[in-house]
Amino acid sequence: MKIPYGRQEVTSDDVSAVVEVLNSDYLTQGPVIPRFERAVAGHTGAKQGVAANSATSALHIACLALDLGPNDLLWTVPNTFVASANCARYCGADVDFVDIDPLTWNLSTVALERKLEFAAQRGRLPKIVVPVHFSGQPTEQERIWELASRYGFSVIEDASHSIGASRSMEAVGSCRWSDVTIFSFHPVKIVTSAEGGMALTNDDSLAKRMSEFRTHGITRDPSRFTNLPGDGADPEAADIPWYYEQQELGYNYRMSDLHAALGLSQLSRLTAYVERRNRLAARYDERLAGLPVQLPTIGQENVSAFHLYVVRLADDASGALRNRVFRDLRRRGIGVNVHYIPVHLHPYYRTLGFRPGDFPESEAYGRTAITLPLFPALTEEQQDLVIQAVTEAL
Ligand SMILES: *Cc1c(COP(=O)(O)O)cnc(C)c1O
Numbered sequence: 001m002k003i004p005y006g007r008q009e010v011t012s013d014d015v016s017a018v019v020e021v022l023n024s025d026y027l028t029q030g031p032v033i034p035r036f037e038r039a040v041a042g043h044t045g046a047k048q049g050v051a052a053n054s055a056t057s058a059l060h061i062a063c064l065a066l067d068l069g070p071n072d073l074l075w076t077v078p079n080t081f082v083a084s085a086n087c088a089r090y091c092g093a094d095v096d097f098v099d100i101d102p103l104t105w106n107l108s109t110v111a112l113e114r115k116l117e118f119a120a121q122r123g124r125l126p127k128i129v130v131p132v133h134f135s136g137q138p139t140e141q142e143r144i145w146e147l148a149s150r151y152g153f154s155v156i157e158d159a160s161h162s163i164g165a166s167r168s169m170e171a172v173g174s175c176r177w178s179d180v181t182i183f184s185f186h187p188v189k190i191v192t193s194a195e196g197g198m199a200l201t202n203d204d205s206l207a208k209r210m211s212e213f214r215t216h217g218i219t220r221d222p223s224r225f226t227n228l229p230g231d232g233a234d235p236e237a238a239d240i241p242w243y244y245e246q247q248e249l250g251y252n253y254r255m256s257d258l259h260a261a262l263g264l265s266q267l268s269r270l271t272a273y274v275e276r277r278n279r280l281a282a283r284y285d286e287r288l289a290g291l292p293v294q295l296p297t298i299g300q301e302n303v304s305a306f307h308l309y310v311v312r313l314a315d316d317a318s319g320a321l322r323n324r325v326f327r328d329l330r331r332r333g334i335g336v337n338v339h340y341i342p343v344h345l346h347p348y349y350r351t352l353g354f355r356p357g358d359f360p361e362s363e364a365y366g367r368t369a370i371t372l373p374l375f376p377a378l379t380e381e382q383q384d385l386v387i388q389a390v391t392e393a394l
Helices: 012-022 032-044 055-065 083-090 109-122 141-151 204-214 257-267 270-288 320-331 360-366 380-393
Strands: 048-052 073-076 094-097 128-130 154-158 180-184 197-201 309-312 369-372
Touching: 012 257, 032 048, 032 197, 032 257, 048 055, 048 204, 055 083, 055 154, 055 180, 055 197, 055 204, 073 083, 083 094, 083 128, 109 141, 141 154, 197 204, 270 309, 270 380, 320 369, 320 380
Parallel strands: 073 094, 073 128, 128 154, 154 180
Antiparallel strands: 048 197, 180 197, 309 369
16 A cells, blocks of 8 residues: 555654663553653643553453443444444443434534433443444533433543544543543554553542453452452551452453553644644645545534544445445545444444344444545645545545
8 A cells, every 4th residue: 555544653752661661660551651641631730640551451441340231232433443332242231322313423412412312211221331432522521421411331441542632622531521532553543552551540449440350350448358358458468569459350451561661652732633633634725625525524613633534435335436436446546445334234243133223323424434534644736646546436
């Protein structure tokens, strides 16, 4: 592929930061992870960050800490990566979906409200709703948060695409309108730790529970011990510093210090990356404006992180047009992609009873969308090649 759809940038500073950890006393469970957690939390304004070895793991520990279990229900959107839904299945909970808005391609709060009214009548409300900031654009969080307090569900923002974005001047990740926000540091995302993710929260007890689920369900906090008499003030507990207890069934979802060092180093370029992505997106907007495609619609209150630049072609009800244009662009060396196949149409989710036709907006989106190359190191010359190829392929 001459021009990929996304690509990380690793600088010599990033390399030095990782090498420094390699030469230090700790490769994992050392001092860089808490530094990375504080830096990300500091950037967003959230009180606490819990780093994990992926966003998928972070979603899982967030669901566990919010007590999601068998017979519970989690709702998310079909237009996302499968991990947003799979986290519920790991907990033995059921998944259902809320259709998307045809303009923003994010969760439709109108559809959410209608589905909640219906679910309340039937007596099966979700325990958790996971809105996804698709392509880097924040969801209508304040509206979702209002519905959360009315209907009593928890909210996990899947912000895997949107570190560096903001809504009404509020940084994504501040958790002003949610219980937990998740970031991904996979190489195609905005900043990378190679593999890695983080859960942000303003709730200390949620943060504590997430960090325990990240490390086997083990606690070293004397006030949480149940096998020893008394609490942290007990001299017996204070005298045996080797002591710990496994309170619940957790996992090894830790991030290593090597990964945290890369993430921390990359974080210093977050603002520059998001600005560059926005400049390139605006340039696409301008130069594709005359073509028969639907361009991204960014809400007035929103600054998108522009993880992805997606355009939609005309809906021919089969996806044949998009597939033809896709193949044509790939033949020309343009690394286009499709984000996303609606989650409910994957074979695994069909075995749970979902069918084509269940979420029409997401399905129409899924057969008309095409992701164009967008990453900070994309040059304007390369972008012009993409624009020319799209123009010819249509
Ligand atoms: C990338 C992504 C994830 C998973 O991230 P990992 O860090 O690879 O586990 C989850 N949700 C969405 C929306 C994503 O794009």
